[in-house]
Amino acid sequence: MASLDDLKKRIASVKSTQKITKAMKMVAAAKLRRAQESAEKGRPYSEKMNNVILNLSNGISDKENAPKLLSGTGQEKTHLCVVMTSDRGLCGGFNSNIIKKAKSYFLKILDEGKEVKIITVGSKGNDQLKRVYGDKIIENISFKESKNANYFDADKVGKMVIEKFEAGEFDVCTIFYNQFKNVITQIPQAQQIIPLNNEGEESSSEESYEFEPDEDEILSNLLPKNISTQIFKAMLENSASEQGSRMSAMDNATRNAGEMVDKLTIEYNRSRQAAITKELIEIISGAESL
Amino acid sequence: MSEEFKVEIVNPEKSFLVKDDVSEVVVPAFEGEMGILKDHISIISFLKPGIIKILSKSGDENYYVEDGIVEFKNNNLSILTSTIFNLADMDKSKQQDLLKEAEEEANKTDINDQSKYLADQKVEVLKTLN
Numbered sequence: 001m002a003s004l005d006d007l008k009k010r011i012a013s014v015k016s017t018q019k020i021t022k023a024m025k026m027v028a029a030a031k032l033r034r035a036q037e038s039a040e041k042g043r044p045y046s047e048k049m050n051n052v053i054l055n056l057s058n059g060i061s062d063k064e065n066a067p068k069l070l071s072g073t074g075q076e077k078t079h080l081c082v083v084m085t086s087d088r089g090l091c092g093g094f095n096s097n098i099i100k101k102a103k104s105y106f107l108k109i110l111d112e113g114k115e116v117k118i119i120t121v122g123s124k125g126n127d128q129l130k131r132v133y134g135d136k137i138i139e140n141i142s143f144k145e146s147k148n149a150n151y152f153d154a155d156k157v158g159k160m161v162i163e164k165f166e167a168g169e170f171d172v173c174t175i176f177y178n179q180f181k182n183v184i185t186q187i188p189q190a191q192q193i194i195p196l197n198n199e200g201e202e203s204s205s206e207e208s209y210e211f212e213p214d215e216d217e218i219l220s221n222l223l224p225k226n227i228s229t230q231i232f233k234a235m236l237e238n239s240a241s242e243q244g245s246r247m248s249a250m251d252n253a254t255r256n257a258g259e260m261v262d263k264l265t266i267e268y269n270r271s272r273q274a275a276i277t278k279e280l281i282e283i284i285s286g287a288e289s290l
Numbered sequence: 291m292s293e294e295f296k297v298e299i300v301n302p303e304k305s306f307l308v309k310d311d312v313s314e315v316v317v318p319a320f321e322g323e324m325g326i327l328k329d330h331i332s333i334i335s336f337l338k339p340g341i342i343k344i345l346s347k348s349g350d351e352n353y354y355v356e357d358g359i360v361e362f363k364n365n366n367l368s369i370l371t372s373t374i375f376n377l378a379d380m381d382k383s384k385q386q387d388l389l390k391e392a393e394e395e396a397n398k399t400d401i402n403d404q405s406k407y408l409a410d411q412k413v414e415v416l417k418t419l420n
Contacts, residue, residue: 041304048300048368052334052361151302151372209363212335213321221336222359225372232302 004275007268011261018257024090025250032183032243038148039180039236046233049226053196055209056219067216069162069223072195073171078115080170080194081105082161084177084234085125086242087144092249094178094186094242095124101188102176106133117170121157121235149235151228158228165194177234178241184248186241193230196223295328295365297344299353301374309346315367316343317360318415332363337371339392339412352377354419356412377419389416 002010057070083102085095106116119139120126126140139160143153161173173194178186211218296310316325318340337358344351358371375384392412395401401409 038303042302044298044305045300045302045370048361048370049359052359052370055361056334154302155372208332210331210333212319212324212333218334218336218359225357225359229302 002267002271004268004271007264007271011264011268014257014260014264018254018261021250021253021257025247025254028243028247028250032240032247034148035236035240035243036180039240042233042236046229049222049229053219053222053226056211056215056222057196067220067223069165069194069227070196070219073168076114076171078117078170078172079109080117080119080161080164080173082119082121082157082173082175082231083125083129084175084238085120085122085128086238087123087142088242089124090249091242091246092252094245095122095128097186097188098176098178099125099128101190102129103132105174105176105190106136119157119161149232149239151232154232154235155228157231158224161194161227161231162224175231175234177238178245180237180240180244183244186245189234189237191230191234193227196226293328294346295367297367297369299342299369299371299374301371306371306374309344309348311348312344312346312367314343314345316341316345317369318342318355319360326360326362326367328365330362334359334361336360337369338408339415341377341415342369342374354380354415357408385416385419389413392416 057066081102083098085098089095106118109116116133116136118129118133118137119141120129120137121141121143123140123142123144126137126142130137141157141160143149146153164170165173172192174190174192176188176190179189181187293313294311297307297312297315298305298309299307314325314327316323317335318324318337319335320338321335323340324335337355337360339356340354342353342355344353354375354377355369355371356373358369358374361368361370392409396406396409396413398409
């Protein structure tokens with residue numbers, strides 16, 4: 001049995017850990033509110049963008065000559081996967097959930113004899129993936145300096161993806177991120193952004209538009225922007241998910257620490273009482289023997 | 291009343307501006323300035339750097355944009371843009387910063403014709419503001 005002194009030290013250490021997790025939970029809660037707000041505010045833009053593109057692609061008469069970003073390169077040999085994770089740890093299953101989803105996708109693609117290239121956004125994803133898929137990672141981006149997800153960063157990623165696409169480095173591009181549902185649930189998502197997957201979505205209106213300049217030119221201008229927008233949306237969802245995940249993880253940690261303190265305190269009190277009883281017995285039996 | 295329509299400007303971070311008493315909007319469309327009045331035909335176009343003028347009962351407003359898409363449908367005008375500034379809040383130093391940035395971009399040699407054209411446009415518009 002541990003000595004009284006040891007127990008005392010352990011209780012103190014668990015208590016200070018609890019203080020830290022509690023503070024982290026509070027910080028995450030405050031950040032979550034902000035992240036959630038900006039995720040909600042960002043929605044109109046990506047929705048409108050989607051709508052316009054939908055209308056445009058329906059209006060296109062010559063499907064065969066449609067821009068490659070929309071219709072694809074005609075083959076599916078090389079897959080580019082953009083895996084978006086956080087830069088910081090201690091957020092529960094947040095990163096591992098995305099990685100798990102991405103890994104099963106990689107396996108599926110590799111099984112089909114196709115090639116996989118990976119871009120990681122956020123350092124945690126890179127850390128976890130480089131052990132197994134180190135040779136497949138072609139780029140690692142991290143936005144540690146920027147406090148909140150901003151469009152400028154997303155645009156950088158988007159431009160890079162498009163550059164690689166135009167250089168013919170891949171045929172299909174998928175992004176992996178966590179969709180924010182609520183504080184407890186985040187759903188890992190795989191979304192294909194090149195070629196644009198609009199199947200099953202119907203245009204909201206049958207109305208025909210006038211285009212200026214013509215459809216093709218607008219589309220070729222719009223599609224790269226849409227890539228950045230989708231990536232930005234993923235970044236916003238991700239940052240809200242990260243904070244939510246961290247909040248519930250830290251909440252659990254705080255509760256567990258509390259339970260541990262209770263248990264240790266009981267043990268401490270018991271050993272103290274045992275020591276006192278032992279001393280009393282010694283004194284009494286000493287007095288009796290006289 | 292009947293001559294008014296609704297305009298909404300969104301940027302990636304938020305809904306930037308919503309107004310429903312607008313009588314006319316002038317946007318710097320790619321092939322020249324375009325004035326939009328109520329009951330305009332449905333149109334999709336994109337923007338080059340320039341000034342968006344919004345004329346309404348509650349006062350006229352001017353915004354500087356660098357790029358974007360306009361969609362007009364059922365008397366709803368949506369403008370999607372990633373870079374937008376209200377000219378009323380834009381002071382001289384901000385203008386100078388933007389101008390400097392645009393000039394640097396325009397002077398690069400390794401850019402293609404289209405980005406060169408856009409950068410030149412930026413410089414031109416910003417210069418007229420000063």
